[in-house]
Amino acid sequence: MKVKAVLTRLFFALFVALTVSTSALAQDADEALMASLSKKLDLDITAIADSPVPGLKQIFTDRGLFYISDDGNYFMQARIYNVAGSIVDETENALKDLRIKGIERFAESAIEFKADKEEYVINVFTDATCGYCRKLHNEMDQLNDFGITVRYLAWPRAGINSQVYRDTVSIWCSEDPHQAITDAKAGKSVDDASCENEVAEQFKFGQRIGVSGTPNIVLPNGSVIAGYQPASVLRNTIKDSI
Numbered sequence: 001m002k003v004k005a006v007l008t009r010l011f012f013a014l015f016v017a018l019t020v021s022t023s024a025l026a027q028d029a030d031e032a033l034m035a036s037l038s039k040k041l042d043l044d045i046t047a048i049a050d051s052p053v054p055g056l057k058q059i060f061t062d063r064g065l066f067y068i069s070d071d072g073n074y075f076m077q078a079r080i081y082n083v084a085g086s087i088v089d090e091t092e093n094a095l096k097d098l099r100i101k102g103i104e105r106f107a108e109s110a111i112e113f114k115a116d117k118e119e120y121v122i123n124v125f126t127d128a129t130c131g132y133c134r135k136l137h138n139e140m141d142q143l144n145d146f147g148i149t150v151r152y153l154a155w156p157r158a159g160i161n162s163q164v165y166r167d168t169v170s171i172w173c174s175e176d177p178h179q180a181i182t183d184a185k186a187g188k189s190v191d192d193a194s195c196e197n198e199v200a201e202q203f204k205f206g207q208r209i210g211v212s213g214t215p216n217i218v219l220p221n222g223s224v225i226a227g228y229q230p231a232s233v234l235r236n237t238i239k240d241s242i
Helices: 004-039 090-106 131-137 139-143 164-172 177-185 199-208 230-242
Strands: 045-050 056-061 064-069 111-113 120-126 146-155 216-218 224-226
Touching: 004 045, 004 056, 045 064, 056 111, 056 131, 064 090, 111 177, 111 199, 120 131, 131 177, 139 177, 139 230, 146 164, 146 199, 146 230, 164 177, 164 199
Parallel strands: 120 146
Antiparallel strands: 045 056, 056 064, 111 146, 120 216, 216 224
């Protein structure tokens, strides 16, 4: 019995050592692949993981989600659907997780219009110069009455270092950001202001999850509405997504 116990412990130790070694080798290979792709494609790669399709990995970048063959020779932008049973959009599911986890980082730096009787929280990438963003903002009271809290994330459409970006920073750094963004969306000017802020980080995160215009509404389950919906329609869309 003692010999058997010793052999069992040795086998287990060998198994653990091999598992750790294999994991370390795989991590090294992934890091080498990320470095090579970043250099070749001029991409900021934030993460790499196995995809649902054997032979493909999914890579999260500053310009969205892409796929790469295990040997690193083939790079593609695609959507993967699992059709084994009911049709499942695997790419969207990966992005949902990324959106939900990433957005929580900005909970404190978002401009939040909180519902008194909150039932849902939506995150909206917005630009004060965007016509449909203004239309959505005009329905804020109705959205809040529906129990929908709105968190605004900055997405200046003209990009970082544009005048729109500088105006967005002024909104976020205002003594009263709620009033400043309301004024800006009414076409009023906002006094210049500066402070430590996460406007650029919010914009870059939006790019990583595929935001290409505003408003871009991230629902509680991580799915996205790319564009404006009236408050009553948006409420039903949120309910249907839960």
